[in-house]
Amino acid sequence: MFRQIAAVVLAALAWPALAQMTPVGVWRTVDDKTGEVSSEVRISDNAGVLSGRIEKLLRKDARQDDVCDKCTDERKNKPVLGLEIIRGAKRSDGKEVWEGGKILDPDNGKDYTLRLTPIEDGKQLQVRGYIAFFYRTQTWTRVP
Known part of the structure; x- marks a missing residue:
């Protein structure tokens, strides 16, 4: 009986650490050119498929x-605040990586193939976008 209770308590204590190794949550983005904090993006999970919306604009x-x-699709002329910029990412089999979706850069209207990888125990998120052989990587910081 004591072992079962101890196992439940230990599992409950470990759960928050495991839950953080996911892109789900709110992330602070940084502008590639200026290094300035630019926005906060909320990533949500809907039946294993991730989407992300710009929740706050923070640039001066x-x-x-x-x-x-x-933008060239249905997002053209839509407000950037609340804009869905991440669509369709799914977890890679057995890995802490989410791929297969798209990420939109609202500054240039381009959609990139997406790869999300939680790093630093889930405190940061490596966001990589690809077009053909060219890629761009940013590191986003989790908002507590």
Whole structure:
């Protein structure tokens, strides 16, 4: 009986650490060119498929009413605040990696093939976008 209780308690204590090794949550992004914090993105899980929306615009020069004028799909001229920029990522079999989706850069309107990898015990998220042989990688920080 004592062993069963101890196992349940230990599992309960370990759960928060395991739960953090996922992209789900709120992340602070950084502008590649300036190094300035640019936004907060909330990543959600819907039946194993991830999506992410811009929740806050944090750049000094950000206009809260900006629209995605360079987007080429149904997001064209939609407000950047609340814009879905991550779509369709799924967890890779047996790995702490989410792939197969797309990420939109609202600054240039381009969609990139996506790879998300939690690092630093889930405190940071490596976000890599690919177009053909070219890729761009950012490191986002989890918002506590």
